[in-house]
Amino acid sequence: METWPLYILIVAAIGIGWWIGRRERVKSADTAVPNYYQGLNYLLNEEPDRAVTTFIQDLEVNKDTLETHLALGGLLRRRGELEKAVVVHENILLNARLDRDVMLNVQLELAQDYLLAGLLDRAEDLLLKLTQEEGHIRSESMKLMLEIYEREKEWHRAVEMGELLAVGEDSEKYERAISHYYCEIAEDLLKLGPRDEARQAISDAIGHDANNARVSLVLGRLELAENRPADAIRALKRIKDQDPVYVAESLDLLKAAYEHNTESLQDFRQYLFECLETTPSISIVLTLAMQIRDEQGDEAVAKFISNYLKRNPTIRGLTQLIDLHMDNTDGIARQNLAVLRSFAEALVADKPAYRCKGCGFDGKKMRWRCPSCKKWGSIEPIFGLEGE
Numbered sequence: 011m012e013t014w015p016l017y018i019l020i021v022a023a024i025g026i027g028w029w030i031g032r033r034e035r036v037k038s039a040d041t042a043v044p045n046y047y048q049g050l051n052y053l054l055n056e057e058p059d060r061a062v063t064t065f066i067q068d069l070e071v072n073k074d075t076l077e078t079h080l081a082l083g084g085l086l087r088r089r090g091e092l093e094k095a096v097v098v099h100e101n102i103l104l105n106a107r108l109d110r111d112v113m114l115n116v117q118l119e120l121a122q123d124y125l126l127a128g129l130l131d132r133a134e135d136l137l138l139k140l141t142q143e144e145g146h147i148r149s150e151s152m153k154l155m156l157e158i159y160e161r162e163k164e165w166h167r168a169v170e171m172g173e174l175l176a177v178g179e180d181s182e183k184y185e186r187a188i189s190h191y192y193c194e195i196a197e198d199l200l201k202l203g204p205r206d207e208a209r210q211a212i213s214d215a216i217g218h219d220a221n222n223a224r225v226s227l228v229l230g231r232l233e234l235a236e237n238r239p240a241d242a243i244r245a246l247k248r249i250k251d252q253d254p255v256y257v258a259e260s261l262d263l264l265k266a267a268y269e270h271n272t273e274s275l276q277d278f279r280q281y282l283f284e285c286l287e288t289t290p291s292i293s294i295v296l297t298l299a300m301q302i303r304d305e306q307g308d309e310a311v312a313k314f315i316s317n318y319l320k321r322n323p324t325i326r327g328l329t330q331l332i333d334l335h336m337d338n339t340d341g342i343a344r345q346n347l348a349v350l351r352s353f354a355e356a357l358v359a360d361k362p363a364y365r366c367k368g369c370g371f372d373g374k375k376m377r378w379r380c381p382s383c384k385k386w387g388s389i390e391p392i393f394g395l396e397g398e
């Protein structure tokens with residue numbers, strides 16, 4: 011059924027082509043009529059490739075027919091038929107004698123086809139020329155260039171392009187993106203070793219978005235790598251005020267920092283309790299539970315978790331509670347608990363853990379850029395029964 015809008019458009023376009031061809035006497039009716047029926051034939055035989063070829067051969071590109079060509083190109087692109095969209099747009103550029111502004115817009119369309127088809131070199135060549143233009147063409151081509159740099163992970167170039175774009179009404183969006191580009195740079199540097207440069211990138215990331223919780227995570231990692239647990243703790247604790255939904259992402263680093271630190275674990279516990287007040291997260295509860303268990307034993311921790319679950323039930327919390335009881339029972343009761351545990355695990359096994367608040371995309375692993383709507387910092391842990 012989905013192919014019908016395309017078919018209808020091609021049929022209409024071939025029809026218009028035949029009519030215009032006859033009106034302008036460009037072709038004799040003797041040849042135009044068979045071509046029209048031939049185009050229809052290809053469609054009825056489900057050969058849209060040949061139908062598109064017939065269409066672009068038959069319908070001359072001029073001021074009157076341009077919209078039809080562009081509509082077909084756009085429709086093909088939206089349907090993911092990128093090669094055919096390229097053919098339609100290239101055909102316009104090759105054969106039309108239209109105003110310069112119109113031709114520039116068609117080039118922009120073609121660049122989008124190349125980009126979506128993964129032909130990044132071709133897209134980049136075309137867009138580099140278009141960024142030399144002015145107004146709408148310049149800003150749109152810069153946005154597409156930015157997308158290429160993001161795809162190619164060319165973060166320094168992305169920073170430069172982002173800074174050019176961050177002057178308009180979307181400045182907040184681009185500042186946030188630039189902060190993430192610097193985080194990417196810092197993370198790459200941390201893998202390689204040069205920590206001074208990583209520290210500089212982190213400082214630049216803060217400069218572009220002081221509320222980016224990811225920066226605190228990267229800084230915490232850097233401080234830990236440099237054996238400065240107290241500084242790591244200070245950096246990681248900022249997340250509570252920046253964006254508390256990401257506290258759960260920092261717990262492993264915090265635990266490691268407190269293990270290295272002489273500061274009392276009481277401080278860690280107090281911080282976790284404070285976080286829980288604003289963000290009911292089962293990861294925080296379970297981290298606290300492990301500490302209570304070390305000090306006060308299984309009974310106290312089971313009571314702590316079940317009290318929390320009464321207010322904020324989650325399946326992960328339930329599984330942990332079952333584990334605690336299993337450790338202290340045997341025989342048939344233990345077997346029953348094992349069955350219950352496997353049910354609980356099965357309930358959340360295929361459930362996503364993260365979701366984009368912009369477009370609803372969800373997945374199992376944390377990403378800082380949504381692969382669907384391409385926004386930075388819009389993916390968050392899912393809270394509720396099956397999540398955090």
Ligand SMILES: [Zn+2]
Binds near residue numbers: 367369370371388
């Ligand atoms: Zn999204």
